[in-house]
Amino acid sequence: MKLRFSTTSPYVRKVSVTAIELGLDGRIERVATNTMDPKSDHGADNPLGKVPALITDDGERLYDSPVICEYLDSLAEGPKLFPPAGAERWRALRRQALADGILDAAILRMLETRRRPEALRWDGWVRLQSGKIAKALDQLEREADGLDGPLTIGEIAVGCALGYLDFRFAEDGWRATRPQLAAWYDGFAKRPSMQQTVPREPA
């Protein structure tokens, strides 16, 4: 399999953490991709022009991190990161959706403050996205004791979302009013899969 990746994308990180947790990491060849480079050829693998994109051994092109992660899960033996239909599945998918929503808002905020021409930046947009992030974090704080169960895609997504906030918006100090979530993340971030995938700017 081949994975189109960037070292800063939190959606890519979800895929990488999933692959490591499942023991599939060694089967994935990585292709560094800069989606902002107009000359990049990644559109051939994903017409939407995004990373992550996975090219399977059958030549199938998969994108969107939830799909790629579930595909990897289907290849691995052992406990499932995507539980079969039932309460556990909805809990995991719901949590992933909440975490992905935090990421969507955080990416929009990052684009606004880093990529948009300065004269066209608008504080109202930053506030709207920051408000979504804060409310979703408050929700996770209320559910934090549920994060300690068996590992699913939900916790992986939450871990990657919090890691991205630390990477891009450390000044928010998200931990200040969310002690339980902070304590959980402190433990979770020590997993080898998280340690090996800490985001960094490309060299």
Added chain:
Amino acid sequence: MKLRYSPTSPYVRKVAVAALETGLDGRIERIETDVWNPETDIAEDNPLGKVPALVTDEGMVLCDSPTICDYLDSLHDGPRLVPAEGPGRWQVLNLHALANGIMDAAVARVVEVRARPEDKRFDGWLQRQTLKIGRALDALESRAAAGGLDGPVTLGTITLGCALGYLDLRFSEDAWRDGRPALAAWYEAFSQRPSMQATVPPG
């Protein structure tokens, strides 16, 4: 179940069509919600402030249309909208991701114009989204021409139908059908389905 909805959201339409196709429509109570109204109470159900959001009979809140559809698909005994396993599952989820990406890019264009002050709009952003839509449509035209969209209704084709319907609603001037006869013919037939007819957005 309760569904927070807006009559023009393509993600909501996806859920509504899925509910009709699986015979679950009668079990869903609808609550119209204007997410752009500053007084909206959507965050009480979805901290991300978006529609659709589904409140299940057990009181669990699912936000994100893919998760909601995955849930609905587990509640009925008919043919599944997403095959439970095998290559068909990844093909359907991949078509879903591609069509959903068209929605994301189209909604981003609408939001850029509607939600921001006029002097803070960025043409580069609009162009980037338009390019994504064009590339995705071209990939879908090839698929349609090869018969890849034929067969029983799935979450993939439902999402594609709703994405194309949304382009007609918001960007009819783009004339997406030009140069894409196979996709246009597919949509012409698909949009006759009762589930699509019952959910046409108000123009």
